Amino acid sequence: MAAARTKRSEMTDISAALRTFASKGRPTKEEQAQRRQLFQKVIQYLTIGIDMSPVFSDVIMNAHTTDVATKKMLYHYITHYAQANADLALLTVNTLQKDCREEDPVIRGLALRSMASMQVPDLVEYLIDAIRLGLKDADPYPRKTAALGVLKVHDLAPEALAETEILEEVRRMLISDRDASVVANCLIVLREIDGERALATKQNVYGLINRIKDFTQWSQVTILETVALYKPADKSETFDVMNALEDRLQSSNSAVVLGTVKVFLHATLDLPDVHQQVFERLKAPLFTLANAGAAETAYAVWAHLHLLTMRAPPLFAMDYKSFFCRGSDAPAVKKLKIEMLTAVADDVNTYDIVSELCEYVTDVDAVIAREGVRAVGRIALDGDQNVAGIVDRLLQFIEYNQEHITAETLVQVKDLVRKHPRWIDQCVVAVSGIELETIVEPEAKAALVYLYGEFGQAMPEAPYMLEPLLDEFDEEESEEVRLELLASAMKLFFKRAPEMRDMLGKALAAGTNDANQDVHDRALMYARLLHQDPEAASRVIAGYKESVANFSDGAGFADKFGEQIFDEFNSLSVLYRKPAFLFTDDKPVEVPRTPDVIEAAGGGGGGSAMMGDSLIDFGDEPVGASSSRSAIDDLLGMPAGGGGGGGGGGGSGPGSSHNLLDLLDVPMDSASIPAAPPPPLVLRPAPSLDAATFQARWAALPPAPGCVSGPRVLTLGANAPAVLTAPPPLMSHLATRGFATIASGGAPSTGFKYYFYAQAADGAGTFLVEAVVNPVARAANVVLKTDAGDQRGAAAEDILAEAMASFAA
Amino acid sequence: MALFGAGGSPAVCSSLYILDSNLKTLLMRDWRGDTNPSMVERFVSIVNNAESESELKPIIYDDEIQTSFTYIRHRDLYFLALTRTNANAVALLTFLHRLVDIFTHYFKELKEESIRDNFVIIYELLDEVMDNGYPQFTEAKILSEFITVGAHELQAPKAPMAVTNAVSWRSEGLRYQKNEVFLDVVESCNCVVNANGQIVNSEVNGALRMRTQLSGMPECKLGLNDKVMLQAQNKSTRGKSVELEDIKFHQCVRLARFESDRTISFIPPDGQFDLMNYRITTPVKPLIWVEAKVTRPSRSRVEYSVKLRTQFKSRLNATGIEVKLPVPGDATTPEVKAALGSVTYAPEQEAMLWKIKTVPGEKVVEMRAKFSLPSVSALEDDGPRQKKPPVMVKFEVPYFTVSGVQVRFLKVIEKSGYQALPWVRYITKAGTYEFRLDHQSS
Structure with missing residues (x-):
């Protein structure tokens, strides 16, 4: 209370003092100094949050002061409280107008800026007059202030502004004003009012580029934004623009460098070869920015480098060492770098990258350690080259005996064996030593439970590892783990029925009473399945698993908006990895799809799964709500190939239904019992493989036996010379035999060249074929x-030989 | 506020807040009227809820209020910019750093009190450096000519000539009794070495750092040795050489002139600035090499054996050497023997610091240390192979540059004809210098 009273009395004192000073016509020097101090006090109170608006009228009575320091404070006060005291604010108009004609240009600018900042609608009329005057000022300082004032009028009363000639004047000044700072502010105003793209005309852009050296660095940033929206007409114009701006890459201001980078990238979008050279040119300045300067700016630059790297990993493959983490890097930067290292891994650098990533796994920061494990896992998953060493490294992490590392490793191992069945044996040995109770995180726990269920035949202790968890099924908190427990108990039951029978019974009973609907449904489905037809249950649950070609991951989102984020280069979008319309009031913008850099850049090298086109998960693994529900639908009488489509979360319609067919056709013992005789090779009717994978595998695999010492020669049917005048006939013929075409070419005179591929119907094998066909000689x-x-x-090979022979026979 | 434009929204800073160490607002300036102080409270709770400061990114988006927080820290102060558009992130961060530079220039030491004591001048400065959310003019030297601390003199301030001048980085009419130029060639080495002695990463950042006290509008010409000049022309030099990459010049350097006849000519700003920056990524032999062996003779003992080797010519010296070795936080009773320098144990940093004033080149200096460990941690230590932070090294080597950059001449010509004294120094120092420890050694 006392304090409040003091405040109130002090306010009265200030008010009285202000009035006294206001009444002095010609204050002495000393009085001026006292008044200045008084104003300082007012501003100080205002700053620390005390409402000083009660003295508004007393303050404006001092508006006629000639002391510049006092004047500045007075204007600051007025602009702060004007909106709340609009009527009183009008009383300052006379002084402000007078000051707009002061001899000193700084005062003229100050008065103009203050008037514009007050945001009082009744003042608009006066403000427009003042701006008109300011735009014609002989001194650039009031002119540049007036220019930005136009924007403030526009915010306040766009119609009033539209009625004047002011915008026309600003447009004229943009081209003709002598002073760079004035031009820069005109540009800012028009970008907001006319739109950024409307400003990017040839005339404007050329005018600005030619004078760019005259502008301050901040103005250069705005200019570069405008230039980046300009589309040069042809290649030579593109080069002109880039040549004129190349020295901006040497600017000491990071924003100027990135602005220039944006211009270079956008100007060359339609010229893939140049675009690639531009990447090379831009690397050095970007790496310099990222490695020098303030940590915050460095982070923002790394985020931009991350965008470029993900766009074209092969172009950064040689620079992988620049992505190595330093102890002093911020965690966010380390995370970006690890992702970039994962993306750029190729045949040449993978060993070095994985060795470096292993260093991070022991990082004291658990988040970074996990990123390291994940990265090694991703490389093992994506890479087809020297994976052996990488898998060894990955499995070694388990020996570190650190909870978070083991947990992350398990998740990676699970994905690895799902995609690459050849590592199953090694992985099973490595994980069998892990004690399930030491794993706490649901995702890791579920992964280990999955491995027990899937490979229980090779892990003698698997049932006993699961036992405690199945016994205390109700106490498991995570439904992800509970679902996985049910699935694993089922799978293991078909492999080791005597040991599992009681456990499975208990688990199913607990599961059918589960409060969670997915768990309940799953348990019920299993129970009914067993009840109805144990044979069928065995085929469904323990049937052969097809390896997963490509995992869908979060990249899908970035991919969807990738072009748009790239279009918004040098903005927050890049840091958030979202286009602007998702986090501002902007409308979504249609961005035309541009040619793929990878295609141009990658050459012979393998593409990247990060940018992979088809991300369909063919997995039939019963994890996740929707897939379990659709499985129940299927089993409860719906035709297998029909209505179940569209079910699986990651999987698309045709994939999952097709898959289910496969499952039911394959005898259950085909894979789970190693000793069984190999089934005859049946090819899938409609295989699928993307070009990048084909290329990578083709490079990695050795030729099949018949082709080891050179191509095997197959004979075509008798009518081949007549029928085969172009590549397609043979393609459509082979397609009926399960060989799809990935590429073809050639002419009748030189012969045709084809690349085919086929996949085993049971998923155990992909076959890649290169065929040079001479139709005349009927030889392939x-x-x-x-x-x-x-x-x-x-x-x-036999199937292919038969297929060739039956062509045009 | 209505936003216009077909190509996204213009990039602007809506408002700026300066917060103290307790995240209380010291001062704020609103430019666009689309943000308010209650938004800052959300920022405060984000920072307070973060487990550690290091996990926070410098740019944070708050989904609920559709606002971006961009901030930097300077000592105890937070400089926070609010934006509601898809702003130019790098420009905002750079702007905030410039702001800190300007305030530091004005208040010498920028801390909480300097903000509290200088509200008025800060408002004035903010009005000049940003208008309507767009950065305007951020050259501290020039700003200080027309915005003066105290504003005691009653005459109207001088017109801000350079604000709109062609030579925006220098104002006219400067006078010095003694005209001097100081040029430091500073090279900062970054180096990361693996536990097995493999160099993971090596890089040198170089700068020609200038400080000028020159009257009038002097025209300067700088001559560097031929090797450097040839590289700058992208012509390869003969033999084994260290290549300068990505050379950047201060805006005062006439780039066109450099392109045509290879002279670095410029009208310098007054005071301190970086004339030229460059980078070297060619692997160079680390100037100082540290081998640290950590052994555990028993469960309750840990022993360090450290060798520091200077790998440069014996006529040169490394000075101000500081080796920071990670030590378990609960280690006690240090026993240290160092051939040179002093070793202090800093349990609060979980490290010991070995400091040596000077070591000449081509020398090896050794140090041994023993610590006791409490038996509890000794037990835990058996299984985990938690990594220790790397050994960090700091040092300087005066009169030496890795790149071989040499200043041949530095001429100053001013129309009044005075003689200016050029002072040139060379120094190489450690930037991020890390030697990783073998995590399996314990």
Whole structure:
């Protein structure tokens, strides 16, 4: 209370003092100094949050002061409280108008800026007059202030502004004003009012580029934004623009450098070869910015480098060492760098990258340690080159015996064996030593439970590891783990029925009473399945698992908006990895799709799964709500190939239904019992493979037995010379035999060249074929490669030979 | 506020807040009227809820209020910019740093009190450096000519000539009794070495750092040795050489002139600035090499054996060497033997610091240290292979540059004809210098 009273009495004192000073016509020097101090006090109170508006009228009575320091404070006060005291604010108009004609240009600018900042609608009329005057001022300082004032009028009363000639004047000044700072502010105003793209005309852009050296660095940033929206007409114009701006890459202001980078990138979008050279040119300045300067700015630059790297990983493959983390890097920067290291890994640098990533796994920061594990896992998952060493490294992490590292490793191992079945044995040995109770995180726990269920036949202790968890099924908090427990208990039951019978019974009973609907449904489905037809249950649950070609991951989102984020280069979008319309009031903008840099850049090298086109998860693994529900639908009488479509979360309609068919056709013992005789090779009717994967695998695999010492020559049917005048006929013929075409070319005179591929119907093997066909000689020189082993390779060759022979027969 | 434009929204800073160490607002300036102080409270709670400061990114988006917080820290102060558009992130961060530079220039030491004591001048400065959310003019030297601390003199301030001048970085009419130019060639080495002695990362950042006290509008010409000049022309030099990459010049350097006849000519700003920056990524032999062996003779003992080798010519010296070695936080009773320098144990940093004033080149200096460990941690230590932070090294090598950059001449010509004294120094120092420890050694 006392304090409040003091405040009130002090306010009265200030008010009285202000009035006294106001009444003095010609204050002495000393009085002026006292008044200045008084104003300082007012501003200080205002700053610390005391409402000083009660003395508004007393303050404006001092508006006629000639002391510049006092005047500045007075204007600051007025602009602060004007909106709340609009009527009183009008009383200052006379003084402000007078000051707009002061001899000193600084005062003229100050008065103009203050008047514009008051945001009082009744003042607009006066403000427009003042701006008119200011725009014609002989001194650039009031002119540049007046220019920005136009924007403030526009915010306040756009109609009033539209009725005047002021905008026309600003447009004229943009081209003709002598002073760079005035031009820069005109540009700012028109960008907001006319729109950024409307400003990017040839005339404006050329005028600004020619004078760019005259502008301050901040103005250069605005100019570069405008230039980046300009589309040069042809290649030579593109080069002109870039040549004129190249020295901006040497600016000491990071924003100028990035602005220039944006111009270079956008100007060359339609010229893939130049675009690639531009990447090379821009690397050095970007790395310099990222490695020098303030940590915050460095982070923002790394985020931009991350965008570029993800756009074209092969172009940064040589620079992988620049992505190595330093102890002093911020965690956010380390995370970006680790992601970039994962993306740029190729045949040459993978060893170095993985070695470096292993260093991070022991980082004291658990988040970074996990990123390291994840990155090694991703490289093992994506790479087809020297994966062996990488898998060893990954599995070694388990020996570190650190909870978070083991947990992350398990998640990676699970994905790895789902995609690359050849690592199953090694992985199973490595994880069998882990004690389930030491794993706490649901995702990791579920992964380990999955491995027990899937490979329980090779892990003697698997049932006993699951036992405590199944016994205390109700106490498991995570439904992800509970679902996985049910699935694993089921799978293991078909492998080791005597040991599992009681446990499974208990688990299913607990599951059918589960409060969670997915868990309940899953348990019920299993129970009914077993009840109805144990044989069918065995085929469904423990049937052969097809390896997953590509995992869908979060990249899908970035991919969807990738072009748009790239379009918004040098903005917050890049840091948030979202286009602006998702976090501002902007409307979504249609961005035309531009040619893929990867295509141009990648050359022979493998593409990247980060940018992969088809991200369909063919997994039939019963995790996730929707897939379990659709599985129940299927089992409860819906035709297998029909209505179930569209079910799976990641999987698309045709994928999942098709898959289910496969499952039901394959005898359950085909894969789970290693000793069983190999089934005859049946090819999938409609195989699928993307070009990048084809390329990578083709490079990695050895030729099949018949082709080892050179291409095997196959004979075509008798009518081949007549029928085969262009590549398609043979393609459509082979398609009926399960060989799809990924590329073809050539002419009748030189012969045709094809690349085919096929996949085993049971998923165990992909077959890649290069065929040079001479129609006249009815000969096809064929090289076949496969990852399915010699036996299947030979079988596939036979199928192909038969197919060729029956062509045009 | 209505936003216009077909190509996204214009990039602007809506408002600026300066917060103290307790995240209380010291001062704020609103430019666009689309933000308010209650938004800052949300920022405060984000910072307070973060487990550690290091996990916070310098740019944070608050979904609920559709507002971006961009901030930097300077000592105890937070400089926070609010934006509601898709702003130019790098420009905003750079602007905030410039602001700190300007305030530091004005108040010498920028801290909480300097903000509290200088509200008025800060408002004045903010009015000049930003208008309507757009950065305007951020050259501290020039600003200080027309916005003066105290504003005691009653005459109207001089017109801000350079604000709209062609030579925006220098104002006219400067006078010095003694005209001097100081040029430091500073090279800062970054180096990361793996536990097995493999160099993971090596890079040198170089700068020609100038400080000028020159009257009038002097025309300066700088001559560097031929090797550097040839590289700058992208012509390869013969033999083994260290290449300068990505050379950047201060805006005062006439780039056109440099392109045509390779002279670095310029009218310098007054005071301190970086004339030229460059980078070297060619692997160079680390000037100082540290080998640290950490052994555990028993569960309750840990022993360090550290060798520091200077790998440069014996006529040169490394000075101000500081080796920071990670030590378990609960280690006690240090026993240290160092051939040179002093070793202090800093348990609060979980490290010991080995400081040596000077070591000549081509020398090896050794240090040994023993610590006791409490038996509890000794037990835990068996299984985990938690990594220790790397050994960090600081040092300087005066009169030496890794790049071999040499100043041949530095001429100052001013129409009044005075003689200016050029002072040139060379120094190489450690930037991020890390030697990783073998995590399996314990």
